[in-house]
Amino acid sequence: MSVPILKQGDYLIASVQSELSDADLLKLRDDLVSRVGEFRSRGVIVDVTILDVMDSFATRTLRSMAHMIMLRGAKTVIVGIQPEVAFSMVQLGLKLESVATALDLEEGLALLDSQTKGDTRRG
Amino acid sequence: MKKEKTNEQANKSSAELRQELVDHFREKRELLRQQWVQHMTAKGLLAGLTREDIETESITIYDTCIVCLETGEYDGARTYAMRMAERGVLRGMSTEQIIGGLLTLRDVYGRSLFERYQHDMERLSSALDIYEPVANKILSIVALAFVAEREKIVRQQQEAIRELSTPVLQVRDQMLILPIIGVIDTHRARQLTEQLLRTIRTSRAKVVVIDITGVPGVDSKVANHLVQTVDASQLMGATVIVTGISPEIAQTLVTLGVDLTKMNTVGDLQGGIEEADHLLGYRVVREEPGNGFIHNKKV
Numbered sequence: 001m002s003v004p005i006l007k008q009g010d011y012l013i014a015s016v017q018s019e020l021s022d023a024d025l026l027k028l029r030d031d032l033v034s035r036v037g038e039f040r041s042r043g044v045i046v047d048v049t050i051l052d053v054m055d056s057f058a059t060r061t062l063r064s065m066a067h068m069i070m071l072r073g074a075k076t077v078i079v080g081i082q083p084e085v086a087f088s089m090v091q092l093g094l095k096l097e098s099v100a101t102a103l104d105l106e107e108g109l110a111l112l113d114s115q116t117k118g119d120t121r122r123g
Numbered sequence: 124m125k126k127e128k129t130n131e132q133a134n135k136s137s138a139e140l141r142q143e144l145v146d147h148f149r150e151k152r153e154l155l156r157q158q159w160v161q162h163m164t165a166k167g168l169l170a171g172l173t174r175e176d177i178e179t180e181s182i183t184i185y186d187t188c189i190v191c192l193e194t195g196e197y198d199g200a201r202t203y204a205m206r207m208a209e210r211g212v213l214r215g216m217s218t219e220q221i222i223g224g225l226l227t228l229r230d231v232y233g234r235s236l237f238e239r240y241q242h243d244m245e246r247l248s249s250a251l252d253i254y255e256p257v258a259n260k261i262l263s264i265v266a267l268a269f270v271a272e273r274e275k276i277v278r279q280q281q282e283a284i285r286e287l288s289t290p291v292l293q294v295r296d297q298m299l300i301l302p303i304i305g306v307i308d309t310h311r312a313r314q315l316t317e318q319l320l321r322t323i324r325t326s327r328a329k330v331v332v333i334d335i336t337g338v339p340g341v342d343s344k345v346a347n348h349l350v351q352t353v354d355a356s357q358l359m360g361a362t363v364i365v366t367g368i369s370p371e372i373a374q375t376l377v378t379l380g381v382d383l384t385k386m387n388t389v390g391d392l393q394g395g396i397e398e399a400d401h402l403l404g405y406r407v408v409r410e411e412p413g414n415g416f417i418h419n420k421k422v
Contacts, residue, residue, distance in 0.1 A: 079360070083320030086358040087313075090351040102360035103327055111360075 003028045007039050011112055012074075013105070015047040022057055029065040036072045043112035044069050047105055049080030059094040066099040075115055077101065079108035140246070141253050144236070145193045151235060156185050159231045168223045180207075184228065192257045200261055204268035218269050225265055229258045289315045291322040297329040298399050299361075300392075304337030312348035316355055323359045330402050331356055332395040336367030346381040353386055362402060363387065366395035 002024060006013045012035055014028060032044055046062065048054070066076035077100045081089075089095075100115075102108040148155065160181055163169050169177055183203065191200050207221070236254060240247035289311070292300045301319055319331065333352070338345070353363040364387040368376070376383060389395040400407060 081358045081360075083317065083324055083355075083359065086320055086355040087316055089358060090354040095354065096358065101358050103324065103329075107327070107329075107360055 003031075005031055005035055007035075007041070010041055010116070011043040011045060011109070012036065012039065012041045013045045013047065015105075016050050018050065019052070020058070022061075025058055025061045029061055029068070032065060033068045033072060036069055036074045041074050042116045043074055044076045045105065045108045045112065046076065046078050047080050047108075048078060048085075049082070049104070051085060052082070054081070054085050054089055054094065056092070056094055059089065059096060063096055063099055066096075075100065075112060077108040077111055080104050137249065137253065140249055141192070144250055144254060145189055147235070147239060148189050148192070148232065152185065155231055155235055156181055159185070159228050162227045162231065163224050166223060166227065168220050168227070170220070184225075188228065188232075188257075188261055191261055192254070195257075197260060197264060200264050201268070204265045205272070207265070208268040208272035221269065222262070222266060225262055229262065232258065285311065285314060289318050291319055293322075293326050293328070294396065295400075295403070295405065297327060297403055298396075299323065299326065299328045299331045300334065300396070301331060302334045302337065302392075305339070307338060307345045307348060309344070309348070312345070312352070316348075316352045319352065320355055320359055323356060323361050328361050330362050330364065330399040332364045332366060332392065332399050334367045334392045334395065335365065335372070336369070336392065338372070341372045341375050343379045343381060346376055346379065346383070350381070350383070350386070364389055364395045364398055366390065366392050 001018050001020075003014050003016050003020070006015070012032065014032060016028075020028070028046075032046075035041070036044060046065075051058075062078060066078075069076045078096060079102045081101060100111060102111050160169070160177060172180075187200050187203050191197055232254065233251075236247065236250050240250055290302070292302075294300055299319070299322060301315070303315065307315070322328065323331065333349070335341075335349075341349075349365065353365070356363045366389045368388060368390075387398070389398050397407075
């Protein structure tokens, strides 16, 4: 099942609705990276509240996606990682490294707002 | 054919003998029970028990043992032993008292058998064959019941200590404190992290101050647990500040080569809270110089 991508002002919001296959993840990555340019977005939020599992492939894809989006001139925030998921991720040694994370959508938006405050692209 | 017959005969005579023993103990009940109580009192095993308690308990134990001998069923003894273990532990009766008491009873029974069969060694030996296994079984049941009860209490207390040992406290909006006191092992680290992550979610915290002043020592495992806790919290969108790293712990960490560069560390808890205030945009301002007293305002 593909992930709907919503445009909200200067940001894109991808809200994961069900468990994702590897193909879905790659499609999400490609869609987001191209949409960022299309809508001239300044930030991207990926909401993974629904996910019960984050394996190494998902982590790596999200990480590379964030780097690609950064190269396209926008910031990425992963939001809604559940306590159990966070714990198993660190136990498995999976790291998002430099990718920003926030508790939920609201915090993610606030984080993007504060990080893109100085951005004068739109005046 | 002949052998079977002898077996049958042996079985029959053993059943008869068993009944004989039971009757013997029933008949001499008052006498033997009094002897038993006297022996126990002499050994000081009844300290802390009232006269009534001694009467009722000794009668019950005596009769329960005879029922075990008669029927070969130990359920009654087991139930009673479990109840006794529960009460005994509550009242602070020592295991020595209980086991000593039962050993004394065994002694009393044994002596009465010797007395009865002293002129018939063969019969005495068969009687002991019947009596000994029952007595041993009863003793082991009671001992096991006591061990089980102690273990249950130890488990409950361990659980209580674990519950108590990981308080996650909210000091301000979006700020949590996690004071860690005592040794961290894998199990505790896991529980600690899980509880912290849950609290981060429910209280929507953005900064967590972990204070390890009360942690006696750190090895590579514990350091690894700390790093994991910090990483997991970051995945939940919270920044972690670690405070209270003693000189010894700092030295160990550096010697171990643990990579703590990603961690925010501040000297003490006060500094940690100030840093957290700063991250959250709080500024603590003193309104007026206090005089050092706290007034209890009467309303």
